[in-house]
Structures are given as structure tokens and as C-alpha cells.
Amino acid sequence: SQQGEEDPQALSIQEGENATMNCSYKTSINNLQWYRQNSGRGLVHLILIRSNEREKHSGRLRVTLDTSKKSSSLLITASRAADTASYFCATDVHGNKLVFGAGTILRVKS
Amino acid sequence: NAGVTQTPKFRVLKTGQSMTLLCAQDMNHEYMYWYRQDPGMGLRLIHYSVGEGTTAKGEVPDGYNVSRLKKQNFLLGLESAAPSQTSVYFCASRYVAGGVRDEKLFFGSGTQLSVL
Numbered sequence: 153s154q155q156g157e158e159d160p161q162a163l164s165i166q167e168g169e170n171a172t173m174n175c176s177y178k179t180s181i182n183n184l185q186w187y188r189q190n191s192g193r194g195l196v197h198l199i200l201i202r203s204n205e206r207e208k209h210s211g212r213l214r215v216t217l218d219t220s221k222k223s224s225s226l227l228i229t230a231s232r233a234a235d236t237a238s239y240f241c242a243t244d245v246h247g248n249k250l251v252f253g254a255g256t257i258l259r260v261k262s
Numbered sequence: 263n264a265g266v267t268q269t270p271k272f273r274v275l276k277t278g279q280s281m282t283l284l285c286a287q288d289m290n291h292e293y294m295y296w297y298r299q300d301p302g303m304g305l306r307l308i309h310y311s312v313g314e315g316t317t318a319k320g321e322v323p324d325g326y327n328v329s330r331l332k333k334q335n336f337l338l339g340l341e342s343a344a345p346s347q348t349s350v351y352f353c354a355s356r357y358v359a360g361g362v363r364d365e366k367l368f369f370g371s372g373t374q375l376s377v378l
Contacts, residue, residue, distance in 0.1 A: 161302075185365065185366060193371055193372070194266075194352055194354075194369030194371045194372055195305075195352070195354075195367070195369045196369070197368075240304060248293070248312055249295065249307055252306075255304050
């Protein structure tokens, strides 16, 4: 079964708006990562947050982690058409492998 | 620097045929992974390797075999393809050296496999 579950499954917003995606997981983790996948391409690492961190920023990305609720959120501010992609959370449980969620499809309309 | 390269990019098989997918990385990464991606299910780990000559099962290993004879290559084999193996297959690698591990994965561009 999937360790991470993203919500919503799909999100459509206007350019300039913020996009928020959520990820819930089941077991204790070492870290949680977010990846992006453009159509027909491989995944690209965006940002990592460790289990002892609560918030992290990278450019227009903001990630939060609540280990008590076993959840994380990815916020993309001032979205652009080029942000249109699928976004996946991945949890590092045992240190050797990442377990991915089903992803959120983001569409940014210009 | 090519990163992670997967061959072939597309393949169509008939049920019962066999094939091997090749993953090559030029980053001297210790860990390598094979995932499959199906609509609505995200990525599921098939097999992985934490070093040359070692392999381990992931979440969905049945029907697949792997080999890591050289550090830079990780092969995924289908001995007798089934329609349920129609999927997009991704290889990934991860840097580990001297006890230092980079947590992020680097992915190839994928192989689209159809089994008829």
C-alpha cells in the first residue's frame, strides 16, 4: 500500500495564485521529499524536510511537516504556467528507499 | 554529464516474451532503483540495489528480476511478460559514499512498455 497519499488528486488555478498540496503518511519517517514530474519526463527533486524540521523554504516553495499528524504540505507561491506538472511526496522510512504517493496533478492556467 | 540514462525509451512486447531494460548512471552513485508508474498509483518500487553485486526486493517484485554486475548499470528483466506489466518504468540513483548519503534520487526519463 502507498505510504504517502496526496490531496487533492488534481488542482487547477490561475497564474499568479498560490497552490497548496497535502501529503499524509502512515509510519514514522526520517525525512519527506517532494518531487515534480513534467508530462512524459522523469521525476525531479524539489525539496527535502527532515523529521526534526517543521518548515522549509526554497525560492517559491514552502514545505511544512507535522509529524504528530503525519502530514506535510507543499505551497507554491505566485504560480506560473510552467509550474504545470504532477507533484509527488516521498517518504524515507528505512533509509534505503523512498516510498511515493499517487501525486497531485497541478494545472496553472495563463 | 548524462546523469541517469534508460534504454529503450519505448517497447512493445507480446505476452510471454522476455526483455531487459537497461539503466546506466555516470554519477558514481552507490544506490540504484527500479520503479513502475501506473495511472493513479504513483511510483511503486520493484527492486533496488545498495551496491555492486547486491539487490533487494521492493514493493512489487513479482515477475521481475534484476542484476547489478557493474556499479554504473542496473538491469531490469522480464522473463515472461504479462499485460499487467504494461507500465512506465523509471530508474533512479542515489549518492552514498563513506557513510555520507545524499537523500534525493536522480531519475531517468523512463521506458514506456506495452505488453499485448
